[in-house]
Every structure is written in structure tokens, then in C-alpha cells.
Amino acid sequence: MTVVFLDRDGVINENRMDYVKSWHEFHFLPGACEAIALLTSAGHQVVICTNQAGIATGSLTIELVEAIHRRMLCAIVQAGGRVAGVYYCPHSKQAGCTCRKPGPGLLLRASQELQLDLQGAVFVGDGLTDIQAALAAGVTPILVLTGRGKEQLRLAADVITTPFLVVEDLSAAAKIIMQGGICVNC
Numbered sequence: 693m694t695v696v697f698l699d700r701d702g703v704i705n706e707n708r709m710d711y712v713k714s715w716h717e718f719h720f721l722p723g724a725c726e727a728i729a730l731l732t733s734a735g736h737q738v739v740i741c742t743n744q745a746g747i748a749t750g751s752l753t754i755e756l757v758e759a760i761h762r763r764m765l766c767a768i769v770q771a772g773g774r775v776a777g778v779y780y781c782p783h784s785k786q787a788g789c790t791c792r793k794p795g796p797g798l799l800l801r802a803s804q805e806l807q808l809d810l811q812g813a814v815f816v817g818d819g820l821t822d823i824q825a826a827l828a829a830g831v832t833p834i835l836v837l838t839g840r841g842k843e844q845l846r847l848a849a850d851v852i853t854t855p856f857l858v859v860e861d862l863s864a865a866a867k868i869i870m871q872g873g874i875c876v877n878c
């Protein structure tokens with residue numbers, strides 16, 4: 693069993709530059725629910741970790757974000773998937789909190805609260821801050837090319853010196869995780 697951390701925007705649903713502000717603006721990416729169902733059926737634990745600074749800036753409220761997450765989880769369950777927890781950072785970049793990615797705070801809090809064994813854990817994200825958060829938490833990063841992935845990959849060489857896996861989308865990431873034995877150094 694592997695713990696699979698997932699970023700939300702750009703991995704599970706379409707990324708929006710101005711935040712997902714309603715369920716109406718939440719659009720699942722093709723195959724995302726099915727990929728989570730696949731991971732669930734193989735016994736992996738899925739945890740979502742997302743920055744939602746729109747709460748700090750007033751574009752979103754906590755109630756709204758949590759309502760969107762309830763509906764997201766409902767759709768995932770209907771597809772046969774299960775999510776052990778959804779963790780979000782409500783702070784602005786300037787707040788200097790420890791939970792906002794690239795910090796590892798969300799992952800570490802999840803692993804403490806859910807008593808996760810991070811041995812072999814992975815973090816699938818579309819941002820370099822996801823890769824950085826993964827590395828800071830000691831889990832294996834995987835970059836997807838959905839969402840901001842393609843543009844972020846172009847910037848990676850200047851920012852991240854550790855090798856990381858790059859895959860097309862969450863379905864491809866799930867297939868690699870199912871095969872086990874992710875090692876970027878071999």
C-alpha cells in the first residue's frame with residue numbers, strides 16, 4: 693500500500709487562474725475520477741493537498757471550499773474511489789505559514805492526523821511547488837502535464853535540481869504507481 697498525495701487544481705480538475713469559486717467552475721479532468729478509483733481498488737491511500745489562497749484574498753470562503761470538496765468527494769465515491777482526507781492551505785503567499793506549498797506542512801499534517809506511513813509515498817502535482825513540497829516532506833514527486841504542468845516543466849531546470857518523474861496525466865501516474873517500485877535514480 694502506498695500513500696498517494698494529490699494536488700487538486702490541474703491534477704483532478706481543470707486549473708483556473710482565478711480559483712475555482714463554485715461547483716459550477718469545478719470541471720474534472722478526463723479520467724481523473726477513474727484513476728483515483730483504480731488507486732483505491734489497489735488499496736492505496738489517496739490524500740488531497742491543495743493551496744487555496746483565494747480564501748485569504750477574499751475570492752473564496754472556507755464554507756465554499758468545503759462545499760466544493762464535499763461534492764468532489766461525492767463524485768469520486770460514485771466512480772468507486774475513496775479519499776482519506778482533503779487538506780488545504782487557506783493562507784496567502786505573504787502570510788509565511790508552514791502549510792502553503794512549497795512547504796511540506798499539508799503533507800506532514802495529513803500524515804500525522806491520518807497516521808500515514810510515508811514509506812514509498814508519492815505526490816502528484818502540476819506545479820513546481822508541488823514537487824518542492826514533496827521533496828521537503830521526503831516523498832517522491834511526480835509532475836503531470838495537465839493544468840500548469842507543461843509551462844511549469846519549462847521552468848523546472850532553474851528551480852529544482854533533484855530528478856523527478858513527468859507523466860501525461862493522473863491516469864498515467866496511477867498506472868506507474870500501480871506498477872510499484874518508483875525510483876527516479878535508477
Ligand SMILES: [Mg+2]
Nearest residue numbers: 699701702818
Ligand atoms: Mg495545481
Ligand SMILES: [Zn+2]
Nearest residue numbers: 781789791792
Ligand atoms: Zn497555510
